[in-house]
Amino acid sequence: MNYLEFEKPLAEIEGKAEELRAMARGNAAMDVTKEAEALDRKAETLLRDLYKDLTPWRKCQIARHPDRPHCRDYIEALFSEFTPLAGDRNFAEDHAVMGGLARFNDTPVMVIGHEKGHDTKTRIERNFGMARPEGYRKAIRLMDMADRFRLPVVTLVDTPGAYPGKGAEERGQAEAIARSTQKCLEIGVPLISIIIGEGGSGGAVAFATANRIAMLEHSVYSVISPEGCASILWKDAEKMREAAEALRLTAQDLQKLGVIDRIIKEPLGGAQRGRKETIEAVGKALEVMLKDLSSRKPETLVKDRRQKFLDMGSKGLAA
Amino acid sequence: MNWISNYVRPKINSLFSRREVPENLWTKCPECGTMLFHRELADNLNVCTSCDHHMAISPRERFRALFDGGIFTEVKVPDALVDPLHFRDQKKYPERLKAAQKATGEKDAMLVAEGEMQRTPIVAVAQDFSFMAGSMGMYVGNAMIAAAQRAVALKRPLVLFSAAGGARMQEGILSLMQMPRTTVAVQMLKEARLPYVVVLTHPTTGGVTASYAMLGDVQIAEPNALICFAGPRVIEQTIREKLPEGFQRAEYLLDHGMLDRVAHRKKMKDELVTILRMLTGQSPAIKGDLPPPDPEPAAVVPA
Numbered sequence: 238m239n240y241l242e243f244e245k246p247l248a249e250i251e252g253k254a255e256e257l258r259a260m261a262r263g264n265a266a267m268d269v270t271k272e273a274e275a276l277d278r279k280a281e282t283l284l285r286d287l288y289k290d291l292t293p294w295r296k297c298q299i300a301r302h303p304d305r306p307h308c309r310d311y312i313e314a315l316f317s318e319f320t321p322l323a324g325d326r327n328f329a330e331d332h333a334v335m336g337g338l339a340r341f342n343d344t345p346v347m348v349i350g351h352e353k354g355h356d357t358k359t360r361i362e363r364n365f366g367m368a369r370p371e372g373y374r375k376a377i378r379l380m381d382m383a384d385r386f387r388l389p390v391v392t393l394v395d396t397p398g399a400y401p402g403k404g405a406e407e408r409g410q411a412e413a414i415a416r417s418t419q420k421c422l423e424i425g426v427p428l429i430s431i432i433i434g435e436g437g438s439g440g441a442v443a444f445a446t447a448n449r450i451a452m453l454e455h456s457v458y459s460v461i462s463p464e465g466c467a468s469i470l471w472k473d474a475e476k477m478r479e480a481a482e483a484l485r486l487t488a489q490d491l492q493k494l495g496v497i498d499r500i501i502k503e504p505l506g507g508a509q510r511g512r513k514e515t516i517e518a519v520g521k522a523l524e525v526m527l528k529d530l531s532s533r534k535p536e537t538l539v540k541d542r543r544q545k546f547l548d549m550g551s552k553g554l555a556a
Numbered sequence: 557m558n559w560i561s562n563y564v565r566p567k568i569n570s571l572f573s574r575r576e577v578p579e580n581l582w583t584k585c586p587e588c589g590t591m592l593f594h595r596e597l598a599d600n601l602n603v604c605t606s607c608d609h610h611m612a613i614s615p616r617e618r619f620r621a622l623f624d625g626g627i628f629t630e631v632k633v634p635d636a637l638v639d640p641l642h643f644r645d646q647k648k649y650p651e652r653l654k655a656a657q658k659a660t661g662e663k664d665a666m667l668v669a670e671g672e673m674q675r676t677p678i679v680a681v682a683q684d685f686s687f688m689a690g691s692m693g694m695y696v697g698n699a700m701i702a703a704a705q706r707a708v709a710l711k712r713p714l715v716l717f718s719a720a721g722g723a724r725m726q727e728g729i730l731s732l733m734q735m736p737r738t739t740v741a742v743q744m745l746k747e748a749r750l751p752y753v754v755v756l757t758h759p760t761t762g763g764v765t766a767s768y769a770m771l772g773d774v775q776i777a778e779p780n781a782l783i784c785f786a787g788p789r790v791i792e793q794t795i796r797e798k799l800p801e802g803f804q805r806a807e808y809l810l811d812h813g814m815l816d817r818v819a820h821r822k823k824m825k826d827e828l829v830t831i832l833r834m835l836t837g838q839s840p841a842i843k844g845d846l847p848p849p850d851p852e853p854a855a856v857v858p859a
Contacts, residue, residue, distance in 0.1 A: 399766075401786030401794050406804060407812050411765035411785035418739050419771060438723075439735060439766040439785070446736040460723045460732040460763070470645035470725060484728045485641045494640070496729050543743070546736040547701065550694045553640030 239509070241298045247287065250280045284506050291455065293481035297463055299455040300434045301397075304509035306516050307366075308335050308350035308393045311433065314513075315520045316341050316348060322379060324371075328408060331372030333364045333400070336379045341391065342524060347383035349376050349444060350393030353434070366435075367400035370413035373443050377413075377420045384424040389527060392430045392444040397462065399440035414443045421446035422543060425535025429526050431501070431519060432456045432488075433508075448542050449526045451499040452488035453515065455507050458497070459486035485554070495552050499526070585609055601821045610758060610778045610821055614660070615667035615682035618717060622680065622825055625848030628671035631679065633663075633702045636694035641728045649726040656688045664695035665720070668703045670710065672849045674829045674841040679707040682717040685759075689721030692764050696724075697734035700768055704741035713751040713832045718769040722762020731763070738768035751835040753828060756783050756806070756815070774831055776817045776824070777806035783814075 240248040254276035261269040291299070299305075312319050316339035323330040336349040353366035376392075383390045399410055421428060421444070430447035436458030445458075452458060461469075463481035468474040491497045501522045504511030530538065582591045587609035597604075601621055602611040620626040643649040657663065665687040670679045681703040683690045700716075707714040723731040745752045754772030756765075758781035766785050777783060784804040792799060802808045806818045819827045829841045 399785065401790045403791060403795060403797075403799060403803070406784055406786065406791065409770075409812075409814050411783075412770040412814060414766040414785065415735075415739065415768075415770040418736055418767060419743070422736065422739055422743060438732060439763050442732060442735045443766075446739075458729060460728055461725055466725050479645070483641070483643050483645060484725070486729065491729055494729065496733060543740050546733065547740055549733045549737065550637065550640065550697070550730045553637045554642060 239302065239304055241295070241302065243295055243298070244287065247280060247283050250276055250283060254280065281505075288506060292478065293457075293484070293487050294463060294478040296455050296487050297435075297457050297477075297481055299507045299509070300457045302507065302509045303355070304512075305434055306508055306512045307355065308352040308395055308433070309355075310512065311393055311516055311519060312339065312348060312350070314516045315523070316346075317343075319348070323375070325374035325378060327371070327374060329369075329371045331364075331369050331375060332362050333366055333368040333396070334372035334375055336375055338388075341527065344527070345388050346527075347379050347388050347390045348393070349379055349390065350433075351396040351440075351444070353395060364400060366396045367398060368396065368440060369400050369402070369405045370408045370410050373399075373413035373417040376444060377417050380417075380420045380424050380428075384426055387426055389427040389429065389531070390424065391523065391527075392428070392447065394430060394432045394436050394441045394445050394458075395434035396437045396440045397435055398437035399443075414439045417443035418446050422546075423539065425539055427527060427530035427533070427538060428542065429523065429530070431523065432458050432497075433519065437462065446542070446546065448530055448538060448545070449499070450497045451501055451519075451522050451526065452491065452497050453501050453508060453519070454488055454503040456488055457486040458488075458491055459484050490554065493554055494550075496549060583611075586611070603821050608779065608820070610780065612685050612719070612758070613821075614686065615662075615684050615717070618682050619667070619669050619671070619680060622673055623669070623671035624674065624846040627848040628669040628680075631668035631670055631702055631706045633666070633668055633695065633699045636664075636698050639726070640694070640730055641726070643726040643728065645726075652688065652726065660684060660687045662687055664693070664699070665690045666696045666699035668699050668706070670706060670712070673825060673832075674843065674846055675849065676829050676832055676838065676841060677710065677712050678715055678828075678832065679703055679710065679712050680715045680717070683719045683764075685719040685721075685757075688724065690719045690764075691721055691724035691731070692734050692738075693724035693727040693731050694734065696720075697737040700734075700738040700741045701744075704744045707750055708744050708748045711748070711750065713753065713836060714745055715753050715755065715828055715832075716769065716772070717755045717757055718760040718764060719757045720760055720762070720764040720769075722764060735763050735767040739771065742768055742771045751832055753831060755824060755828075757781050759783070761785070761787055773835070774817075775815045776819050776827065777809065777815050778821055778824075779806055779818055781806045783809055 254273050257269045257273045261267045319339040321337040335352045339348045351366040352363050354360035354363035428447040429449045430445040432452040463477035464474045466480040467476035488500045501518050504514045508515035585604040588607035590606040602613040619628050639649045665684045668681045752772050753774045756777040760769050760783050809815045810818050
């Protein structure tokens with residue numbers, strides 16, 4: 238278990254309970270059940286307390302937690318016959334973006350998402366979920382295919398942002414993102430987007446311009462990272478707490494602003510503490526959203542999606 | 557007291573008195589350091605007469621130079637919610653907004669106009685870098701949509717002059733949502749089969765480049781304009797190596813296949829007219845600075 242900075246007191250209590258149990262395992266005469274259970278209760282109260290009123294910055298930390306289920310985990314658990322399709326047909330295969338045909342409850346769909354990787358090796362291979370132009374161009378290709386064969390598209394968003402690199406710029410990062418957003422707006426099939434961790438700026442929009450947008454309870458979606466915003470507006474990257482607050486990047490604020498449609502609840506202590514429950518909850522939400530859209534005509538889907546974004550921003554936060 | 561202090565000095569003072577000289581008569585070219593007289597610079601569309609460096613130009617000045625006789629009609633842009641997030645950094649967002657409005661005399665960072673360019677009717681939209689770095693918030697999104705809708709209603713091409721540091725952070729997620737919103741605007745033009753030509757000016761970066769500014773049918777840039785998604789400083793911090801000479805500049809992008817053309821500001825009008833008239837099947841234009849169209853439109857904004 239990886240503990241976040243603000244979970245330190247919790248780590249202490251859970252550590253103690255674990256220590257006690259380990260001692261008892263080595264010594265049959267010792268009974269620590271009571272003490273250990275007391276510590277467990279204490280830990281749970283603390284966990285409840287810590288997760289009751291999470292500050293936006295803490296939510297950012299949870300959204301980036303390495304133990305949260307990632308795109309790959311959702312695809313493995315919720316879809317069958319996943320058949321990855323690779324490459325942009327121009328330059329390369331981008332491992333930061335997973336995509337392919339799969340069945341969701343037996344219905345064929347196209348699933349596309351950012352994958353961050355789960356250990357050092359895979360993180361480097363996946364470029365920490367930061368896509369290059371090839372990733373967006375692959376997504377465009379897959380969305381286009383889905384449109385032609387009338388398959389709903391499901392996108393799983395989890396990226397710090399598009400990759401800021403020399404090659405990425407030379408090969409048209411901006412253009413690739415713009416075209417991917419455009420493709421999202423064009424396709425005559427249901428497009429459902431779920432933000433499972435970090436929704437990092439344009440790199441997220443390129444996948445999340447959808448008919449329905451859902452967010453996990455502790456995920457975030459923002460125009461810029463709190464650190465980036467702090468270093469520009471406060472001239473001090475250490476002011477990320479203030480920036481996270483000001484940016485209104487939590488699922489709760491985004492729902493109030495009318496930017497997202499639905500919040501998917503996470504278990505106590507966040508998705509990292511209940512991976513299975515989280516994945517199941519995402520599956521249920523996806524099922525509902527897909528069902529809702531499945532009988533709509535292609536023209537209606539395109540028209541509604543456009544109108545949704547044209548109308549966005551007409552409502553601010555209450556004073 | 558003698559005649560010198562009584563008569564000559566006041567006259568000399570009145571001739572050379574500091575407060576009578578407007579402060580910004582001279583502009584120093586940031587590229588070559590030449591001091592440029594303001595009228596000469598304005599006549600040259602804010603392009604340095606000595607090194608051809610393209611400096612920023614306000615949307616109004618650009619439109620005056622672009623449209624025949626300097627005459628154009630402003631297209632109304634629907635108001636946007638002010639400060640929807642109640643954003644506050646070291647200053648409150650409404651204060652920053654007011655300061656920018658006072659400094660530029662404009663409502664926000666984008667101006668939409670319709671008029672004729674060498675008798676070619678167009679709708680034009682220009683971004684104002686001097687207004688909070690031309691940043692894209694809800695007003696800019698509304699302006700792009702209003703421009704596209706007006707172009708569709710009049711069946712005219714749309715020309716965009718982009719200039720922006722990116723999304724307006726103070727509008728948070730709602731500034732990010734202008735990426736899909738402005739993309740819808742571009743689609744309206746596409747569906748109406750109307751040309752959409754983008755002129756990228758220095759600098760065009762971030763979410764603006766990654767949406768409407770990269771979706772033109774024809775992409776033209778002004779010389780040496782910085783055009784990118786992530787800025788050079790961010791990239792240097794990420795990859796920790798020096799970037800090549802001219803990286804992310806217009807000519808570099810042209811070499812990498814990201815643009816159709818790079819054109820000097822003074823030749824831009826001819827360039828646009830030539831392209832647009834061919835795309836819309838019109839006869840070749842009469843080149844040169846033409847007087848305002850006749851008959852004069854009723855509601856004109858005088859130049």
